[in-house]
Amino acid sequence: MTQLQFNLNIEDLKDAVMNSDLGTVVKASVVLVLNSVMEKERDDYLQAGAYERTPNRQDSRNGYYDRGLLMSIGKITLKVPRTRNGEFSPSVFERYSRCDQAFVLSILEMVVNGVSTRKVNNIVQQICGENVSKSFVSSLSEKLDPIVNTWANRPLNTTYYPFIFADAMYIKVREHHRVVSKAVYIATAINEHNGREILGLKVDHSESYEAWQRFFQYLQSRGLQSPKLIISDAHKGLKKAIAQEFIGTTWQRCTVHFKRNIFNQLPKKEMDEVKIGLKRIFEAVKVEDARKFKEEFIQNFEKNPKLEKAIETLDDGFEDAIQYLNHPTKYHQFIRSTNSLERLNQEVRRRERVIRIFPHTQSAFRLIGAVLMDIAEVQSNKKIPIG
Template sequence: MTQLKFSANIEDLKEKVMGSDLETMVKSTIVLILNECMEQEREDYLQAAAYERTTERVDYRNGYYERELIMSLGSIKLTVPRTRFGDFSPSIFERYARYDQAFVMSMLEMFVNGVSTRKVTKIVNTLCGETVSKSFVSNLTKKLDPIVNEWAQRPLHTLTLDFVFVDALYIKVRENQKVVSKAVYIAIALDDEGYRHILGLHISHSENEEAWQTFFQQLIGRGVSSPKLVVSDAHNGLVNAIQKSFIGTSWQRCTVHFKRNIIVKMPKEGKKEAIKLLKQIFDASSQKEARQLRDQFLDDYGDQPSFQKACKVLDEGFEDAIQYLGDAIPENFKTHVRSTNSLERLNQEVRRREKIIRIFPNTQSAFRLVGATLMAYEEIIKHNPKKFRIWENK
């Protein structure tokens, strides 16, 4: 083992220890050790002690220079030895850069968990006693880009994804010196064993058929073949994109959104019993039973002028809203694939973090944060698969 010969002023160090200046003491100790480590490294590299004449010498000492090293405990200034030919480079900086990745990852984790760049800067300043600019933190978060991109493009062909849920939420982004609204498309799925998977995301200028098709083609290219159901709300562009992209797949209209669309058309007076019957329709155990209850609803309320709009909405969208009751859908899946509620909860996690940012500086920063949030949630699912299996949560 290398024996270090400490040449620093030990009396100064002892004085700081006795003075109970703990922060200064720790930093001084680290400076002392690292300086001696570098000195020993240079001697090992030269293969000769100071003023020693030997044929094995590879270079000559050439003084020192000062270099700052930022660690999680703050900034320290080291005296770095150098050689005449300049080929020597101490390993300290590379080694501690790797060691301090834990601190870097902590900063990134704060960012992913919704802590704004401004707040991250304040936390770092408090912990380290050093001034770290917002641009430094912003540049640091860009380290997430290749990680998020790799996750967003990972292959999915090894999974049997029978049920896919899609939805969009809107964010604000600065673009060409103005604030614009952009749509974030998110897709999740259930495999044939009931386990959840987060498939990916896509950001576009608007929610239209072309943008949805682009997103679906990305998913298909990564291995998503025609599922049994694609579950979503009734946005026209989305529905058209589903029908064109997934041949042989049924579209399941989200029953939660559908019931809201019907209820909003009901009159304020006398709708309590109508809502009760409406809920019974979608609690049916088969398509046959649901159709009978639908017919009963239309018989009871179809002739009332104040209910005609509600009856029209029900009648026109009914068949698309009961696909989950089909014979091809396993019984233990039916109640879980009739709405986008599971995706709505994930959207809330994204929204909670997005609200802190409020306005993203560019589209890439939005993709980075939303993607990192989805990645983090996917990791939670992977480490707790049984907890996220749908029939474990009844």
């Protein structure tokens, strides 16, 4: 075992402990130990002590240089010994490099979890006594790029996804010195093993048929097969892209959005009976029952001129909103709406709201991708509770 000798003035040490911040004393002690370890390593490397002449000497001393080291107690500055040929390298920095890596990962985790740069700076300042600039946080965040890209481009041909959910949300991005809105396209699914998965995302211009088509083609390029059902809202471009890219796939209109559209057409007062009739339609378990309840509803209320628009909306979108009834009953509550994807969007929005405006499109893809990866990891071992 290596023996290290320290010459300490007990009175000075006692005074430091009694009258100084204990953290400062601990740091000073660690600096003393590590500097001594490096000095001993240089002696072993040279095979000669200071001012010693030996036949086995490898090199000669060449002073010191300062280098910072981040540890759990904070940042310390060490005096690193050098040699003339520059080949000597102390083991201290290699041994404690994991502290730097843990620090970087901690900052990245704070960023992904929606902690603002200002708060990150406050935390790092308390740990290390140094400020962190936005550019520093940004440069660290770029380390996520290869990780997010690998996840976002993983193959989708290893399992079948019978039910897919699609939606878009809007964010603000700086582009050519202007702040513009961009659409983030997200697709999730229930796989053949009844597990939920996040299939992918894409940041594109405003929601349109062409943009949705590009998104679906991107998923297909990764091996996605046509599902049995795609659940979404009634965006015209989205509907057209589904029909174009997924031959044989049925479109399911989100029942939550659909009912909301109908309710918005209703008068504000004395509509309790009408609302009960509408809810009865969408509580049906069989397609035949839903159609029967819908016809009864129209017969009961079609003579009321105040309900003309609501009945028209119901009649136009009804068949698209009950396609989930053609599948086993155990899936109905999970595939009749995009509620699960809406909750996912809310989680992304919660963390995106801290940033408010992304500096560029890649930074948006990076952060939202990292958030989705984090959520996907939590979901990986969960299955929907099929009764």
